[in-house]
Amino acid sequence: MRWPRQLMSLLIVLGLLAGPPLVLLALLGPPISGWPTAEQVRAWVQQPLTERTLTAALTIAAWLVWLVLAYTVTIRALTGIRATARWLARLPLPTPLQATAGGMAGAAVLVGANAVATPSPAPPVLVAAGTLDSPTVTEHDGMARSDEGIAVAGGWLPREVAEQVAAAAALVWLRRRRDYQPRPPERLWREDPDLAPLPATAAAVQAALADTSQPAPAAGIPTLTGVPAGGVGVTGPGALAVGRGLLVTVLLTGHRHPTGRLVTTRAALARLLGPHTDSLIERLPQLAVVDTVDEAARLVASAAASAWARGESETREGRTGVTTHTPVVLLTEDDCDRRDVTPLAEAAATSRGSIVALGRWPAGPTWQADSTGRLHDPRRPDGPGPRWCVLDQVAATDLLTVIAHTTGPAAADAAPPSVTHQPVPPGRRLPRQETRHDHRPSAGAGHRVELRVLGEPTLLVDGQPLTVRRSAGVQVLVYLAAHRDGADTRQLTDALWPGVPRGSLTGRLYTTLSELRGAVRDTCGLNVIDHTDDRYRLNPTNIQVDLWRLHDAIQHAATAVTNTTIARQAVIDAYPDELAAGRTWPWLDPLREAIRRHVIDVHVALADTAPDPHRAVELLQAAIRIDPYNTDLHTRAENALVALGEHHAAHELREGYLRRLTAAGLHPGDQVRSAAANTSGPPDAAGRIHAVRG
Incomplete structure (x- = not known):
């Protein structure tokens, strides 16, 4: 318990504050008993260093030291009092309805036959960046959680958007797993550029959502709550942050709903993200960038005509219930200045799209946005306004980088600007050093x-x-x-x-x-x-x-010149499952994937040198169980099955793999398509080798 130490510290401080004045007053009296006379001043000038003057100087110095100590203690006490006052100000108080309900519940407990111990009230939760944030907040291991949304260092995201960020981050790693090309076993330290962690904002969102039991919402183009049919302008201190949040929110679901699109101007992007984002914007296929409002109107009208034609075709084919996602147009006030926005408003109305102008919108109302993303309609001052996602430039760029990695070409999977912490190979060890806390009794032996x-x-x-x-x-x-x-x-x-x-x-x-x-x-x-x-x-x-045993086995397999088969098999034997299986900590992904690649490399190397083709197929199937999303492993396994005449098994393996990719939101690459042509032989009814499923 800490209270004895705290009490002792308080007594020591009180002793230091009260002791020196009492001793000085008892032995020497007050430091100054009055102003010196003219005769005393002349005597001091003639002979300054006397016993009396030295005593007076030392007394004054002692009092000054005590004053400094008293000042320090007073400042610390005032700081603690102010912190307590701020804590009390944030203490959530019950509403009248809650107080009434609590009183009724307490009365019911008191008059009940069996008394129940009342739990102590939970301490107030301070919501920090990277944690869930809403009026109803719970705490889990120091992280505040709720259903409304999360706060990150660069803004605030609704929960649905945060879930989509986490899904996009997971998709990035699945894509990297899909595209990895196995190579000969190498040393523990890997320098693969696509093993870099995702940007910090995405990691903060993942961490805030980790270990939550509530299911993720269905992904879809976000609904712009309450936006009038003719569009809306957004002004105020949060306008640009709302624009960045809208940009990220709409693009997050682009890879799941290809018909959804965000149309914006180059001027708007420059204001939102800065001037040096061209390379990032090019990797966002669901983002259409135009120069003028007229171009935006033509693009929206074309999208509306295409959606109408697609709907007619689906009606003729008897397909109903197909959802068509509408475009969202994001502009700035400068884009609309001295321009006719009527064609754009009409095209958006025809396509049931939404228009948001960061500034005054000539064809509709203008809302006010505060820094938290809360929107207010001046025409309804008493009505509650919606709250949209708000992001600063750094957070928006981080999340757009994640989106680009889920939708861009394979070459776009180069590492984002972040620092990776790879496992350090054996050999670089700190010397064993004892610390003052290292008290190991002999009982530990x-x-x-x-x-x-x-x-x-x-x-x-x-x-x-x-x-x-x-x-x-x-x-x-x-x-x-x-x-x-x-x-x-x-x-x-x-x-x-x-x-x-x-x-x-x-x-x-x-x-x-x-x-x-x-x-x-x-x-x-x-x-x-x-x-x-x-x-x-x-x-x-x-x-x-x-x-560590696995690390040592990997290092030995990469450097062994004799008995390589035994060394590689030792890696397989030392790998029962992935690192921290089932955990979703963001920092795990690079380390987990690096280890997985080492183990896959060993499986492929053993399969390539296996004298028995059936043994080679078993090794490849074992590698697929370790990473069921890797294209190269499936291609190798299909080719090996075809070489054995197992066309049916190869066909089942390929079809299961395609279903798995589709369910994960991935698309098969050229390797899978070419393998499909090679495995399209007749099914073999006997002696099949069972393909890996699930």
């Missing part, structure tokens, strides 16, 4: 601590699972296992809580680490996490990690 992170993360002490109370503690263990040389405070906080201001997380990290180390030490007397020079690392003397 003979205990065995093992950390398993391939599959479900589990910490074992003498073979028995040890419960880790905080989910952040599990993350710390997996992160340090993946980074064998350790990590500093900045790296850990950025990984565990992306997008949250780092200054507010140091205490949370220290608490997590303290509880984790204390739980292990209380169980077996061993210290498993060293802390040296603000760098944390797992103690290799006291803990065994399955991922």
Whole structure:
């Protein structure tokens, strides 16, 4: 408990404040007993260094030191009082209806036959960047969550948009897995450009949505709540941020609904994103960029005619219930200045599209947008306005980069501007150093601590699972296992809580680490996490990690010149499942994919050198189970099956793969199409090799 230490600190401070004045007054009296006379001044000038003057100088110096101490304590106390006042101001108070309901519930409890203990009220939750944010907020491991939306460092996203960001981020990694080309086994340290993490804003959104039990909403072109049929203008301090949010929101679903399109002008993009975004804009096929309002009107009218023709064709074919998505036009006030916007408004009305002008809109009303994305219609001052997504330039560019990776060509999967933290190869080890917290009693000798992170993360002490109370503690263990040389405070906080201001997380990290180390030490007397020079690392003397065994096997397989088959098989044997299976921490994706590629490379290398073609097919099928989205693996397996005369198995494998890609929102590449022509032989009814499914 901390209250004894706090009480002792308070007594010491009070002693320092009250003790020196009492001692000085008792021994020396007040520092100044009156103003010196003229005779005393002349005597001091003639002989300044006397016993009396030195005593007076020392007394005054002692009083000055005490005044500095008292000033410091007073400032700290006032700071604490102001912080408490701000906390109380944010304390959510019950509404009258809630207070009435609470009183009735309390009365029912008091008069009931069985008394029930009343839980203590939950502390107020401070919503930080990268967390869910709404009037009804709950807390999970320090992260505030709700249904309305999330706040990130660069703005705010509705929950539906945030879910689409997370889906797009997952699609980026599926696309990279699909396009990876296996190569000969290589050393642990990989420099694949497409293993870079996604931008920070996407990671913050993923982290805020992690571990939520509520299902993701159906993806669709977002509804622009309450936009009049003739369009609307948006002004105010949040206008540009709303424009960026609208740009991202509409484009997020472009890869799922190709008929949806956002039309905007070059001038609008320059104001929203800055002048140096041409390369990014070119990789967004659902974004149509025009120079003038007249071009936008012609494009919208053409889209309306195409949608009408498509609807007529579907009606003739007897297909009903097909949803046609309408265009959204995003302009600025300068685009509309001294131009006739009537043709654009008519075309948008015909196609049931929406027009949003960042500024005054000549053909319709103009709304006010505040910095939080809340819109207000001046014609209805008392009516509640909708809240749209708001983003700054950095956040919008981050999310557009993710969208570009889901829709652009394969070459666009070059790494985004971010720093990757690859697992460090063995050999670069910090020397073993004791810390002041490393008190390992002799009782720890003979205990065995093992950390398993391939599959479900589990910490074992003498073979028995040890419960880790905080989910952040599990993350710390997996992160340090993946980074064998350790990590500093900045790296850990950025990984565990992306997008949250780092200054507010140091205490949370220290608490997590303290509880984790204390739980292990209380169980077996061993210290498993060293802390040296603000760098944390797992103690290799006291803990065994399955991922490290896999790392060593990968390194050996890449450097072995003899018995290569045995060395490569050791990698397969050391890989029971993916890193932290089932966890959705954003920092996991690059590390998880790097390990997966090493294991796939080993499977393909063994298959290429296998003397038995049936054994080669088994190895390729095992590799497909590790990554069921990789095109190259399926092509190799199909070709091997065709070479064995197993045309039916090859056909089933290809069809299952195409269904899997379609369900994930991916599209087959040229390899799959060419393999389809090679495997179109007659089905073989006997002796089939079962294709991998699911």
